[in-house]
Amino acid sequence: MKRIFITTLLCMHTFTVLFAQNSLSPNLIRNSYMDILDGVVPAGFSVSGNLTLTAMHPYTKGFEGPYLPSAPAGAAATVDVATQQNPYWYGVYNKGPRVYRGGLADGWLNYPGGKILKITGDNTGASTMMYFPFERNVLTSKLRLRAWVKIVAGESVSFGTDAGLANIYWGGYTLLKATADAGPNGWYYIDQVINTSRTTSLTTNVFSMGLKGNNIEVYLALPYLSVLEDQTWLPSVADMLNRDGLFIHPLTQNIGIGTKDTKGYKLAVNGDAVFTKIKVKSFSAWPDYVFHPEYKLAPLNDVEAFIKKHRHLPEIPPAREVEQNGQDLGEMNSILLKKVEELTLYMIEMKKEIDSLKKITDQNK
Template sequence: MRKTIILIVAVLSLQANAQSWNLTGNAGTSPSTNFIGTTDNQSLVFKINNSEKLRLTANGRLVFHETNTQGFTNNLYIGGGNEIPSNNAGGVNYGNVAVGLGSLVANSTGVSNTALGFNTLGSSTTGSLNTALGINSMQFSVTGNNNVAVGHNTLGGIISGEYNTAVGFSALRAWGSTASVPLVGNTALGTSALLRLTNGNYNTVLGFNGFLNTLTANNNISVGYSNAPNANNASGNIYIGNNIAPYNSQPSNELNIGNWIVGNNGTIGIGQFNSQLPADGIAQDGERYKLFVKDGIRTEKIKVDIASSNGWADYVFEKDYKLMSLNDLSQFINKNGHLPEVPSTKEAIENGIELKAMNILLLKKIEELTLHAIEQQKRIEVLEKKMK
């Protein structure tokens, strides 16, 4: 009888061991039939010290549970930010990837977000289609959509906004931004580029410290190291080069390429200018210009358009043209020291000369001189006849 009881216990023990996973492993398993898990629609829970640390949810999320001195719980996710059910067809909170303490912990209805790093997208509740890689990147974003942040603190302070791209330590950090003033369409590449922007759209800044302290800016382009670091209320500016400083603290429609090509509101300057070009292109002589050049121009060909037929000097040859007599011309020269209509040396130095106008004027004087020469030739011929 005793042997029979021992045999029954041994058989039952073998059967129990055959239906369990041993601490030292099992042999003879088949992947098609053997598995660790449940046979109902319930999550699989792993515990340490009788405290849940890992959960494989019924809808496929892998949720790591961790509590630290900062009080974060359920803060490391792979496959989604929390355990709100999803049907993957219009359901809430699906298609998210969150890896890092505090990443996507507040997500409620946001979809297709990727958060990698401590606190990334930590405050996002409804934001979707965001990618945040790096500690504290997009940390305070609540409703932002379609943003890309790569690097520590990138887009860290943005509350609301879309289509922003920030790459580099603290690029577009945006501390102090508000939900009522969303940032839209900005691109910041480089450490601290657009660091403090809190109000602005469609800026593109590439380079370390570009627009560093700017709070408000729209439609600016900057390429290079430390350009316009203290500009504010900036709009429509283009800076290409390094250490470019705007002419004004609140620049608008400026162009500066390497401090050699500058512009303002469509007026262009080539050369190093100590003062800003006039926005309306009106120079000291009262005339309007679109291009200012320092230190000269050398070229093989210049062609100037003439607006109309009466813009040329051939009207001098018309019969009703009143030609100044040589005596009157002599008196004018003796009194003024230059030809009529031609600017004096002082005027030329102060105001410069307009090439087209000067060429037409010189042609006019040549044609007047030609008329005088013809008249003198006629008189010579008359005198020669009288002398014969």
Template sequence: MKNIILVLAIVLFGYCSFAQTLTTQNTGNQLWIKLGDLALPQGGNDCFLRIVGGSGYNALKSQQGYVELHMRTSNGASVDENGYGFSATAVSYERNRFIADIRIVPNASGTNATSYGIFIYCGPYPGSTFFSVEDPTGIWTSNLSSSTTAPGGYSVPFEHVINNNTFLNGNLGIGTTQTDAPLTVNGTIHATEVLVDQSVPHPDYVFDKDYDLIPLKDVKYYIDQNHHLPEIPSTAQVAKEGINLGEMNAKLLKKIEELTLYLIEKDKKDRDLQSQVDELKKQILSIKKK
């Protein structure tokens, strides 16, 4: 075969386990590789498949990885939302995913399926990848082959669900391996609530009687010279350093409180001016009557 050197070694370990090693040529192209066929009866039966390898041959941590696949058949009567008489999930432990997709192709629809082809979308340089199958109720048949065409069937979701407390001693990166903080996220954070412990004073001191409120004419002069509000970072600074949410929230609240003081002061001047206008109107009316 052109793109893959098939079986190098087959080792049986345990009454229900199977392991096999495969080595691919350095084709520089990603391939769909069929690992084999699994005969697994309905009735809530499980199969566990582990693939160990990586995205290259070099001694780099970024090339190491392994993937775990868990498959379970239904009770023999029910199907999932897509009509499959089984379900499966996969977990990927690797920095550079050398397996980008997993497909399971049943030999029949719904709960009539009795055998399933297992396919992986493998990177161009998976090294000496090996995999093992653990299954107490089914029969695994090796059937290694490769193709550039994606098979149909069940696309296995990659997910990791934890139902207990989890404690990390290192940094956690989501969507990135470049972590410079306990949590680094490359993307959008969607939450129903965010609680930030502020390390800066709450700006209610703006309402103290001895607070020195900058005159508006000085604020205008600052804006004309710097093109941003006093104490608020510039566009260039934000682009370079980012934004500290707790600190920025306090600064914005301070500006809102200062704006409130400006409005209170303006309202007082407006009311004083209106009083003067009303008094002048009375005087004018009095003059007209005379």
């Protein structure tokens, strides 16, 4: 009985250790698919020194190939010359050893629109560092990095605190070109635990990528960074979004963009917004009733008197009320349509009066 109990404890301990080692936190690197761009640069990625960042199609340098049954016309002979227009074909419905069937371009259940990062430059600047867009509020001193790297030109790349600073400090992990070249098709998969300065906020120098060489050409794909420490702290996804201005109420699930006060509405936006299409469902009666024979059109004299007294049209809210309370788009569209329909009736009446006067004038000639 004692042996069974001890064996059970050992199994539970082994499971706990394995779970702790293999469980992964959310990616601390934002825009890791690099599908959000500022011009040609993946949004959030930046540099210090003489470096240039360019988002590239994942066919570039054979990171992945097309998902096709046969080689496309103009297929590249080697991965080193592969481009978006002339990709390297890995075989029948095979996108290569990194993604196989899925991927960042086409493929089986792929993630469409993703990019890889091209980094070029040299060490002529005071520092040679690339910075990632991070989830900043993290308490840790140990991070796990996973990423694909290809070094076409340059001596090495490094990752960690102050990596690339003053072209002297090279962080906690360094990948030499000779090592990277040994990876499949020259793509090396990094899976490293890297110690960093203990911090409560991941920022530029806390974890950077340093690049060494007089002529640098390096490619980076699918970077993933996670915390790997018992005594650590990581905010929830909702907290991450809240910090950046996308507020989700934990109980009502009301959403605020640029504001936490939704005033009870399901969505509140403090700032400008652009839509390709918007549909407002109106629950009030659509004002086609204006054209019914029973509808009583207010005399224009009454409308004139109302305008002189209130300085706005009947049924239209005054400016002060709109400034304080905003406006209901559905209701306002309904009121404006009603005014257009009333205006149409006034014009029809005026046309009849004009025609009648014209007829009388013609008879008196």
